[in-house]
Amino acid sequence: METIIPPLAQSDTGHGACLSLRWGWQYYGRCIVDMKRVGAHDAMDETFWHGKWQRNEIGFHEPRPNPLLTDNFAALRLPAGARVFVPLCGKSRDIHWLLEHGCQVAGIELSPIAVTGLFSELGLAPRISPAGPLVRYEAGHLCIWAGDIFNLTQAELGHVDAVYDRAALIALPTPTRMAYARHLVTITDAAPELLVSMEYDQSRKAGPPFSVDENALQHYYGDTFTLDRVTHEAVPGGLKGICPATESVWIMKPRHGSGGLTKK
Numbered sequence: 001m002e003t004i005i006p007p008l009a010q011s012d013t014g015h016g017a018c019l020s021l022r023w024g025w026q027y028y029g030r031c032i033v034d035m036k037r038v039g040a041h042d043a044m045d046e047t048f049w050h051g052k053w054q055r056n057e058i059g060f061h062e063p064r065p066n067p068l069l070t071d072n073f074a075a076l077r078l079p080a081g082a083r084v085f086v087p088l089c090g091k092s093r094d095i096h097w098l099l100e101h102g103c104q105v106a107g108i109e110l111s112p113i114a115v116t117g118l119f120s121e122l123g124l125a126p127r128i129s130p131a132g133p134l135v136r137y138e139a140g141h142l143c144i145w146a147g148d149i150f151n152l153t154q155a156e157l158g159h160v161d162a163v164y165d166r167a168a169l170i171a172l173p174t175p176t177r178m179a180y181a182r183h184l185v186t187i188t189d190a191a192p193e194l195l196v197s198m199e200y201d202q203s204r205k206a207g208p209p210f211s212v213d214e215n216a217l218q219h220y221y222g223d224t225f226t227l228d229r230v231t232h233e234a235v236p237g238g239l240k241g242i243c244p245a246t247e248s249v250w251i252m253k254p255r256h257g258s259g260g261l262t263k264k
């Protein structure tokens with residue numbers, strides 16, 4: 001059993017000086033991960049995230065599109081109108097930016113609070129329908145499933161041209177990350193990906209966010225993708241002022257075939 005105990009206290013609804021300016025990460029509560037349950041995430045994880053949204057403790061949510069997306073999205077070289085999958089999407093402003101830039105967007109998010117918030121902030125009234133264990137919300141070029149990503153199938157998701165992962169892989173504890181990476185590759189047919197990762201001294205702070213370095217990424221994705229680090233920069237203020245942290249943007253292209261782009 002691995003026990004991950006984020007520090008207690010402090011509201012994360014504000015952006016205090018101790019926070020990373022870019023991330024505003026603040027977590028508290030206790031997340032206990034059973035190492036025996038490799039391959040699926042623990043119900044405890046779900047409780048943790050539902051609680052965060054219910055209490056509006058969403059310091060990870062950014063008020064503006066993330067510059068690491070807006071500065072690097074073109075490197076994916078997607079065709080106009082490409083369909084981009086955003087796993088563990090929250091109610092990210094990055095989705096607004098992708099839609100404004102002509103993309104179709106598919107996403108999945110555990111919390112219905114986040115999903116309804118996303119559509120509300122976009123000024124869209126979604127059609128809501130059941131999709132097996134998930135609930136599908138659709139409007140215009142946006143389709144979001146509410147529920148566990150491990151319940152989203154390739155058939156339900158449909159074709160995607162690319163994946164954008166910000167604060168998804170690094171939000172997951174170690175035992176879940178490999179299963180997530182494998183599942184993501186399966187349901188997206190190894191579509192090219194723009195991934196934002198974070199590195200810091202994990203001994204200084206329990207996640208999430210978790211530190212995920214190049215070796216770990218190679219372990220998760222190296223068989224499937226080439227990994228090209230296009231930026232690597234310090235996080236202003238470090239990780240909540242506790243220790244230095246860096247963020248990297250990776251462009252991941254499938255080694256065999258051309259992934260999601262081939263099947264349109």
Ligand SMILES: C[S@@+](CC[C@H](N)C(=O)[O-])C[C@H]1O[C@@H](n2cnc3c(N)ncnc32)[C@H](O)[C@@H]1O
Pocket residue numbers: 041045049050060061062087088089090091092108109110111114147148149150166167168171
């Ligand atoms: C750190 S937040 C990042 C949200 C978003 N990517 C952003 O940049 O604002 C991680 C999100 O993943 C969601 N989540 C966690 N586990 C999930 C799962 N198994 N399936 C779907 N969503 C999940 C949480 O509810 C949370 O909104």
